[in-house]
C-alpha cells in the first residue's frame with residue numbers, strides 16, 4: 001500500500017501578522033474566520049482547544065526508554081544516517097517518531113536549532129502528539145493521517161512559532177498500519193516546498209526498507225514457528241506486531257477468548273528480549289503456562305514463538321465440574337447442556353463402555369465422539385464406518401469384519417438407522433461376537449454408534465442391546481448460547497485465519513435462528529458467507545435469508561438456565577413431561593407453558 005502523502009499543501013510562508021492576529025483571537029475569544037487559516041490548521045486548533053492544551057508553554061510527557069528495538073527504527077537508521085551526512089550544513093532537523101508521536105530519533109546539523117528544539121522538548125523520549133502540544137507537524141500529521149506542514153503562527157503553542165515543520169506518516173505497506181512520522185523541522189523563515197518533497201521521499205524510502213526487512217523478519221519467525229511445531233504436539237503460536245500464526249491444536253483446544261487472552265499476554269512478554277515463562281488464568285477458567293521465546297534477526301527482533309501448556313481447570317471445579325472441564329479438541333461450546341453431553345461421553349470412554357449417541361442431523365454426534373477419543377488418545381486409531389454408504393451389504397459386511405480384527409482404538413458405526421435389514425443382522429452378530437471376544441482377551445476397541453432420533457423401531461432393538469449406554473447430543477436450539485463460541489471457531493476453521501468476525505447484529509440473528517439442521521447448518525451458512533467475504537466483519541446483510549427470519553428471542557442468562565434445567569429433566573425423564581415437571585417441582589401446566597415459550601422440541 002503506497003503512502004498517502006499526496007494531499008498535504010506545499011509549505012508557504014505564513015502571512016505572519018494576519019495569522020498571528022487570527023491565532024490570538026482564537027485563543028482569547030474562541031473566534032475563527034475561515035479564510036484566515038487553512039482548514040487543516042483550523043480543525044487542529046479546535047481539537048487542541050478541546051484537549052485543553054496550554055498555548056503559553058510546552059510541558060510534555062516523557063518516556064524514559066522508548067522502544068528502539070522496532071522494525072521502524074531499524075529500517076530508518078541507515079536512511080537517516082545518509083540524509084544527516086548530506087544535510088550536515090543545513091539548519092534542518094530530521095526527526096522520527098512512533099505512532100504515538102514519541103520522538104525516537106533526531107538528527108540536527110545546526111547547533112542553534114538543536115538548542116531551541118531542546119528548549120521546546122522536541123527531543124527523544126517526548127511525545128509531540130497533538131493532545132499534549134497542540135497543532136504541530138508531527139501530531140497533526142498523526143491526527144489527519146496525512147502529510148502535514150505547520151508553519152510559524154499556525155502552531156498552537158507560542159513557543160513553536162519560530163519553527164516550520166512538515167510531518168509525513170510512515171506506514172506498513174501490507175497492513176496499512178501507521179507506524180510513526182518522519183518530520184523535518186527548520187526555522188519558519190527557511191521553510192520551502194522542497195522540505196515537504198524531501199520528507200515525503202524519505203518516508204517512502206523508509207517504507208520500502210521496512211517492507212524488505214519485514215519480509216526477512218517474518219520469514220525468520222515462520223522458520224522458528226515451524227521448528228517449534230515439529231518439536232511439540234501441544235499448543236504453539238508465533239506473533240509479532242503484524243502477524244499471528246497458530247497451530248491446529250491451539251485453534252481446537254482454546255476458546256476464542258482464551259486465544260485472545262494468551263495473545264495479549266504474549267504480545268506484552270515480547271516487549272522484553274529474554275525468554276519468559278508466565279502462568280495465565282484464562283477466561284474459560286482454565287489455567288495455562290506459556291513459554292515465550294523471542295526471535296531475533298541480524299536487523300532486530302522479529303517477534304516470538306510461544307508454547308502453551310494447559311495446567312489446570314481452574315477454581316470452582318467442585319461446584320461446577322462441567323464449566324471448568326478443558327474443552328475437547330475440535331469442539332466449541334461451553335453451555336451446561338452441551339458440556340453435559342461431553343462429560344457423559346467422556347465418562348463412558350474412560351469406563352470402556354460401548355455407547356450410542358443419538359441426536360438430530362448435524363448436532364455434532366460424530367464430532368463429539370472424535371473429540372473425546374482424540375483428547376484421551378491423540379495418536380490412537382479412530383475409524384468411522386458409515387451405514388449411509390452401505391449400499392452393498394456384502395461389501396459392508398466384509399469391511400465390518402476387517403474393522404473388528406483391530407485390537408485397539410475407536411470405531412464409530414455412523415447412521416445405524418440407515419442400515420438395510422440384512423446388514424443390521426450381520427452387524428448385530430458381529431458385535432455380540434466381538435463383545436464375547438473382548439471379555440476373553442481383554443482387548444479394548446471402543447465401539448460406538450450414532451443415529452438420528454428413531455421414529456419407529458427400524459429393526460434395531462437387538463443391535464442397540466449391544467450398547468449398554470446411550471447419550472443424547474442436544475440440538476443446537478437447546479444450547480443456542482454456544483453459537484457465540486461456535487461462530488468464531490468455525491470461521492477460523494473455514495478460512496484458516498482470524499480475519500473474519502461477526503458483528504453483534506449478525507450474531508443476534510444467528511442466535512435467534514432455530515437451526516433445524518443444527519451445527520452442520522450453521523457451518524454451512526458460515527461457509528457460504530466466507531466464500532463471499534474472506535476479511536472484515538460479517539453484517540446481517542451478509543447472512544442468507546434463512547437467518548433473517550426472527551423466530552425466537554435471545555434468552556437472558558437466567559432464562560437460559562431455566563431452559564437448560566427443563567431440557568435436562570426432560571431428557572432424564574425420556575421426554576415424559578409429567579415426570580420432568582415432578583422432578584423440577586413445577587406444575588404440569590407450567591412445564592407445558594415453558595416448553596412452548598422456550599421452543600423446546602425434544603426428539604422422541
Ligand SMILES: Nc1ncnc2c1ncn2[C@@H]1O[C@H](COP(=O)(O)OP(=O)(O)OP(=O)(O)O)[C@@H](O)[C@H]1O
Nearest residue numbers: 330331332333360361362363364365366367519520
Ligand atoms: N460443538 C461443536 N464444535 C465445533 N464443531 C462442531 C460441533 N458440533 C458439530 N460441529 C461440526 O458440525 C458439523 C456436523 O457435525 P457432525 O458430523 O458431528 O454431526 P452429526 O450429528 O454426526 O451428523 P449426522 O446428522 O450426519 O449424524 C461437523 O463439521 C462438525 O465438525
